[in-house]
Structures are given as C-alpha cells and as structure tokens.
Amino acid sequence: TLKYTPVEEIPSIIDKGKKFYRARQLALSHEKNPRKADLQFRVRQLQKLYYSVKDHQDAIIDAMMKDFHRSPQETFALELIPLINDILLMIKLLPKWIKPTKINDWAVPFICSNVQVEKIARGLTLVVSPFNFPLLLAMTPVANAIAGGNSVILKPSELTPHVAQLIETIVKDAELPDGLISFVQGAIPETTKLLENGDIDMIFYTGSPKVGSIVASAAGKNLIPCVLELGGKSPVFVTENFKMSNLKVALRRLFFGGFSNSGQLCVRPDYILVHESHYDQFTQQAKTILNEFFPQLDKNTEFTHMISKAAYERTMNKIGDTKGHPYFPQAFINEQSKDSDNEENLFIPPTLICDVDWDDSIMQEENFAPVLPILKYDDLDEVIDKVLKYHDTPLVQYIFSSSQADINHILSRVRSGDCVINETIIHVGIQEAPFGGIGFSGYGNYGGKHGFDAFTHERTIFKQPFWMDFTLAMRYPPYSAKKTKL
Ligand code: NAD
Numbered sequence: 001t002l003k004y005t006p007v008e009e010i011p012s013i014i015d016k017g018k019k020f021y022r023a024r025q026l027a028l029s030h031e032k033n034p035r036k037a038d039l040q041f042r043v044r045q046l047q048k049l050y051y052s053v054k055d056h057q058d059a060i061i062d063a064m065m066k067d068f069h070r071s072p073q074e075t076f077a078l079e080l081i082p083l084i085n086d087i088l089l090m091i092k093l094l095p096k097w098i099k100p101t102k103i104n105d106w107a108v109p110f111i112c113s114n115v116q117v118e119k120i121a122r123g124l125t126l127v128v129s130p131f132n133f134p135l136l137l138a139m140t141p142v143a144n145a146i147a148g149g150n151s152v153i154l155k156p157s158e159l160t161p162h163v164a165q166l167i168e169t170i171v172k173d174a175e176l177p178d179g180l181i182s183f184v185q186g187a188i189p190e191t192t193k194l195l196e197n198g199d200i201d202m203i204f205y206t207g208s209p210k211v212g213s214i215v216a217s218a219a220g221k222n223l224i225p226c227v228l229e230l231g232g233k234s235p236v237f238v239t240e241n242f243k244m245s246n247l248k249v250a251l252r253r254l255f256f257g258g259f260s261n262s263g264q265l266c267v268r269p270d271y272i273l274v275h276e277s278h279y280d281q282f283t284q285q286a287k288t289i290l291n292e293f294f295p296q297l298d299k300n301t302e303f304t305h306m307i308s309k310a311a312y313e314r315t316m317n318k319i320g321d322t323k324g325h326p327y328f329p330q331a332f333i334n335e336q337s338k339d340s341d342n343e344e345n346l347f348i349p350p351t352l353i354c355d356v357d358w359d360d361s362i363m364q365e366e367n368f369a370p371v372l373p374i375l376k377y378d379d380l381d382e383v384i385d386k387v388l389k390y391h392d393t394p395l396v397q398y399i400f401s402s403s404q405a406d407i408n409h410i411l412s413r414v415r416s417g418d419c420v421i422n423e424t425i426i427h428v429g430i431q432e433a434p435f436g437g438i439g440f441s442g443y444g445n446y447g448g449k450h451g452f453d454a455f456t457h458e459r460t461i462f463k464q465p466f467w468m469d470f471t472l473a474m475r476y477p478p479y480s481a482k483k484t485k486l
Pocket of ligand 1: 128130131132133155156157158187188191206207208211212214230231232265266366368395437
C-alpha cells in the first residue's frame with residue numbers, strides 16, 4: 001500500500017520547494033550569464049529525468065499492470081512513448097523557447113527604447129494528476145515545470161499506488177537537486193492541505209470537472225493561477241454525407257478511441273450520433289468490427305480493467321438501467337458462462353449500446369468506461385441543439401463526414417477544446433499542438449511550447465535611454481490647450 005504523506009509535514013514540503021526556487025534565483029543572480037547557466041541547468045535535469053524514465057520502462061509496465069491490469073501495449077504506446085517524446089522535445093527546443101523576444105514599436109515614445117519579453121518561472125508549482133494516465137499526466141507537466149525554471153510538488157493519484165510510488169523512485173534515481181521535485185502522496189485531505197497554502201505560485205490540475213471546481217475555488221482564495229485539464233462527454237457526429245465506403249475504417253478508429261484504456265480516457269468519444277440514413281448499416285457493421293477486435297475476452301486478455309469498485313459498479317448499473325440495447329462481443333458472452341470473476345477483477349467488456357435516447361442514464365455524465373452509446377438523428381441542427389443543451393463545451397468533438405460544409409457547420413455551432421475529423425484520440429500526440437479544454441472541460445493548455453508557456457510568465461522589460469527625453473517633453477506639466485490639440 002502507498003504510504004501517504006502525513007498532513008502535518010506538508011507545510012515543510014512546500015517551504016522546501018519555495019526555498020529551493022529562491023535559492024536558485026539567488027545563485028543565478030551571481031552568474032555572469034544567468035540565462036545561459038539556467039538553460040544548462042534545466043536541460044541537464046530534463047536529461048536526467050529522461051534517462052531515469054527509460055531505465056524504469058519495465059517497472060512502469062509492471063506497476064500499471066498491478067494497479068489496473070493496464071495492457072502493456074497501451075502503457076507503451078499511449079504513455080511511455082508520448083512521455084519520452086515530450087521530454088525529448090523540451091530538451092531540443094528549450095534553447096529556442098527560453099529566448100526573450102524583441103518588440104519594435106515605432107510610436108514616438110518607444111522609437112529609441114529596448115523592449116523585450118522574457119519568460120520567467122512562476123516559482124513553486126503544484127501538479128495534481130489523475131489515475132487514468134498516471135505517469136504521463138504527472139510527468140509531462142512536471143517536466144514542463146522544470147523547463148520553465150520552477151520547482152514543483154507532485155501529488156500523484158492515490159488510485160494507482162504502484163505507479164505513484166514508482167514515480168518517486170524514478171525521480172530519486174534521476175538524482176536531481178533536492179527540492180526541485182517534491183512529493184505529496186495521498187488523497188483528499190493531503191490535496192486539500194496543499195490547496196490551502198498561499199506559497200504555491202501555480203497549480204496544474206488534471207481530473208474531473210467536479211474536483212476542478214474545488215481546486216479553482218481554493219486557488220482563488222490566494223489568487224493562485226490554475227491550468228485545469230478536465231473531462232466531459234465528447235460527441236461523435238456521423239453526418240449524412242459520410243461516405244459509407246469508409247465505414248470499416250471509421251469504426252476501427254472509433255473503437256480504438258472508445259475502448260483503449262477500457263474507455264478511461266479524457267478525450268475518448270463518449271457517444272456516437274449517427275444520421276438515420278446510415279444507422280442500420282452502422283450498428284450492424286459495428287457489431288462485426290467489435291467481434292473482430294475482441295475474438296477472445298477472458299481475464300488473461302490484454303484489456304485494461306476499471307480503476308475501482310465504484311467505477312465498476314457505476315458502469316454496470318448504467319448498462320443495467322439503459323433503455324437502449326446493449327451489445328457485448330460474442331467472445332464475452334461465450335466466456336461469461338465459464339467465468340464469473342469479472343466483478344472481482346473489475347473487468348467490463350467493450351460494450352455498444354444501440355438505440356439510445358437523450359434522457360437515458362448513459363447520456364447524463366461522462367462514461368469513462370468501455371461503453372459506447374449510439375443514437376440516431378435525422379436533422380443536423382436539431383441534434384446540435386441537443387449537444388448544446390446537455391453537454392456544451394466538450395473536451396473534443398469528433399466529426400466523421402466527407403462534406404466540408406457539414407464539418408464547417410458543426411464547427412461553427414459547437415465549441416470544444418479540440419476537434420478531430422475522421423480520426424480519434426491520436427491528436428493528443430501532435431507534439432506542438434495546444435491541448436486543453438473550454439468551459440466545463442477546463443482552461444489553459446499545454447503541449448510542446450504551450451506547456452512551457454503555461455509554466456512561465458511573460459514579463460515585458462522596457463528600457464529607455466535618457467538622451468531622447470526632448471522628444472517626450474510634451475507629456476510633462478504644466479498642461480496647456482496647445483499640448484492637448486490633436
Ligand atoms: P479526480 O478528479 O477524481 O482526481 C484527480 C486528482 O484530484 C487526484 O490526484 C485526486 O487525489 C485529487 N482529488 C480527488 N478529489 C479531490 C478533492 N475533493 N479535493 C482535492 N483533490 C481531490 O479524477 P480521476 O478520477 O483521477 O480522473 C478522471 C477524470 O479526469 C475524468 O473526468 C477525465 O476526463 C479527467 N481527465 C482529464 C484529462 C485532460 O487532460 N483534460 C486527462 C485525464 C483525465
């Protein structure tokens with residue numbers, strides 16, 4: 001079991017992080033070329049982190065398996081590779097990102113000035129991460145914090161205890177300076193203690209909208225800026241103009257997005273809206289592809305399990321209560337008669353739910369589970385109205401269509417964090433694209449340079465020579481009507 005940090009020790013951990021940041025700034029102030037020394041320091045720490053992550057690859061795959069039977073392939077492809085790529089990109093591009101930018105303003109007061117914008121560290125930052133990608137969603141923001149010149153406290157998810165512990169080992173083995181990355185392990189009381197503290201300079205939170213609101217309220221008391229990476233119900237539109245010759249590929253992409261990590265993915269397609277002209281063929285072909293994807297489904301199958309009994313029960317209740325028609329892969333139906341320990345293993349098979357209505361229990365909250373409701377619609381504007389009424393501002397919207405007019409139509413009516421056309425979820429791997437929500441799916445973003453930007457403040461430095469004051473003399477009193485005339 002994970003050893004939680006005693007709540008009474010948390011203020012001293014915060015103090016240590018803050019002192020580390022201040023001591024580094026002091027040390028840099030004595031450097032001949034502080035920016036160069038700082039860049040070298042940051043890159044060195046990121047390199048050490050990179051090697052330590054690589055050194056622990058097998059242990060990472062192992063810990064994920066222990067925590068929620070996470071498929072090794074998913075850990076490798078969706079967690080390890082993106083993290084390694086993220087850190088490598090930071091190492092490569094930090095020299096460019098860190099450079100101040102020059103501003104030329106030809107208005108008279110600034111014509112001889114030197115104006116630069118530099119990116120300064122925010123100070124001591126806090127990263128609070130969720131369970132579903134417990135390494136990537138903890139360590140990419142932590143690496144961003146280091147790239148930005150901050151010290152950082154990480155509060156990993158308590159729901160993945162083996163990974164939470166392993167991250168501490170990875171950081172310890174990276175042999176970073178003491179105080180650069182600190183840990184608080186635990187759940188609500190420990191996070192609450194962190195959120196109460198006014199010495200933290202920025203919070204990067206990834207998790208549910210409900211807790212996101214708690215985090216933002218606590219941060220607001222001390223005016224601490226936040227980035228909130230939240231979730232929500234991301235819709236999929238399959239429009240009338242979708243070319244059905246692409247149906248097979250579309251379904252494969254949808255199931256990859258919908259069932260990876262057992263549906264425990266913030267960007268996953270949560271429900272599918274299919275135009276009535278395609279509905280029958282769509283659902284029929286969907287069942288075929290589901291069986292192709294999962295020819296075998298028992299406890300040894302590489303299929304990630306639910307994170308907790310609560311998540312398992314919540315999903316099973318929804319499947320039990322739906323007025324739609326659940327469809328399980330044939331292999332599961334065959335296996336089910338032999339094997340009854342699914343509940344004990346928190347295993348839920350990938351499930352389609354056809355003929356779903358908007359008032360169905362499965363359409364209320366983010367599912368975050370391997371269930372995909374399919375709804376039929378006949379009018380695009382009417383179905384958009386429903387999306388706006390029930391689940392405005394999703395993290396992502398997915399559009400499967402061959403018509404640019406349809407795509408433009410949906411894009412201009414539905415706001416979302418991101419929009420993906422004819423594909424699912426892999427857009428999060430586009431390294432230099434900003435990633436983040438809007439409205440209830442959060443605010444702020446990261447990804448490539450955007451992560452560096454999130455963890456820094458843009459400071460304008462304006463330097464004025466004395467000799468050119470005669471050009472500005474008119475601003476000084478005494479004022480007169482002559483001076484005011486345009
Ligand atoms: P969660 O909100 O339950 O927990 C996230 C973190 O907050 C954990 O570290 C947890 O210990 C802490 N926490 C929980 N309750 C708290 C409270 N009352 N006060 C203070 N801290 C508290 O989220 P989860 O179940 O781990 O993750 C799933 C959610 O995260 C989904 O909604 C998903 O969409 C979202 N998510 C978003 C992104 C994104 O990048 N936008 C990525 C992954 C997950």
